[in-house]
Structure formats: C-alpha cells, structure tokens
C-alpha cells in the first residue's frame with residue numbers, strides 16, 4: 001500500500017495533520033505511540049532496556065523510567081544511540097506488520113525522527129514534512145506542555161534542522177507562525193486528495209505494493 005512518512009520537528013503540527021488524515025480515512029500509525037507501548041510495563045523493549053541500562057532505568061511498576069532515561073541520554077550520546085538501537089528496529093517491525101493489515105487509501109507512518117535515522121526513507125514511498133520556524137515551535141510546545149524554552153531548545157537541538165528536513169521532503173506542509181488552522185487543513189486536504197489519486201493510479205497500473 002502507498003505509504004507516506006510524515007515527519008516534522010516537535011511542535012510543527014504533525015499530530016494535528018495526522019488526525020485530519022485519519023478522519024479522512026487514511027491508516028495512521030504513530031512511531032511515538034509504538035515506542036510508548038514498547039516501554040510500558042511488560043512492553044517488548046523492557047527486557048533489552050534493563051539488560052543495557054540496569055534496574056535504574058525501570059520504574060517500580062515495570063515501565064521505563066522516562067525521566068531517568070531522558071536525563072541519561074541527554075548526558076551521554078552513546079546511551080542515546082543504544083536506546084535507539086533497541087527501539088527503532090522494534091518500531092519498524094511493528095509498523096511494517098500494522099501497515100500490511102492496514103485499510104484505507106494509504107498508510108501514514110508518523111515518524112518524528114524519520115530524517116535523523118536513515119533507516120526510514122527507503123521504507124516509505126513519499127516523505128511529507130510539516131515545516132515550521134523554530135520560534136513558533138517553541139511557542140506551541142510551551143503552550144502545550146509547560147516545558148521551559150531551554151528544555152524545548154535541548155530537544156530541538158537533538159533533532160534535524162529545518163533545512164535537513166526540507167532537503168528530503170517530497171511534500172511540504174507549511175505550518176509556520178502565520179498559518180492558521182484553516183489554512184493548515186486546506187493544505188493537508190490538498191495533499192490527501194493527491195495521495196488518494198496516487199494510490200488509485202498504482203492499483204490501476206498494477207504497481208500495488210511496489211515502491
């Protein structure tokens with residue numbers, strides 16, 4: 001099935017875009033949700049996480065101690081790489097399995113780190129970037145989460161730059177500080193209609209399931 005990789009920095013508007021695409025019939029699979037499931041109590045990554053990071057990484061209830069891990073990986077890039085090496089293959093495997101069962105005109109894989117981790121680009125047919133200026137990202141995330149500008153800045157500096165994302169985009173949804181929700185929805189709808197046409201064309205021309 002046609003697979004769109006949807007990405008963008010924190011606060012760019014990915015979740016908003018993905019929720020409209022789901023309303024319009026696309027199958028949306030969110031890497032953050034899968035990561036959360038894998039690191040819940042009894043989740044499929046918890047054994048490997050405890051083996052690598054020790055009991056300190058695990059809360060008393062058996063789930064990942066998210067605060068401990070956040071501080072640990074920010075202080076130590078190799079710890080971050082190890083955590084990603086545990087989580088990313090498991091997320092990809094689950095996404096592929098879910099994608100094969102998916103219904104609807106196309107699949108949307110919401111992957112915040114799609115540009116950063118090179119494994120994703122070959123697995124999607126198109127990369128769609130929700131594009132936003134950094135000041136607006138900080139403002140939105142502060143409103144949503146109450147994190148400090150410094151904490152948000154640390155998250156953003158660990159993510160790809162705006163230019164890096166745009167360089168790999170097949171489709172771009174501009175959602176900067178001057179974009180209201182109606183304009184965002186209109187742009188998203190335009191792309192959705194195009195992806196539906198693309199999906200139809202692939203079925204008609206016998207390219208179904210080929211990239």
Ligand code: ADP
Pocket residue numbers: 008009010011012013014015016017140141144175179180181184
């Ligand atoms: P992401 O998933 O990329 O982190 P979200 O979709 O959660 O970003 O958007 C961050 C916050 O900003 C949300 O509260 C969302 O409703 C809001 N938001 C996003 N785009 C706009 C916009 N164009 N106008 C107003 N609010 C917006």
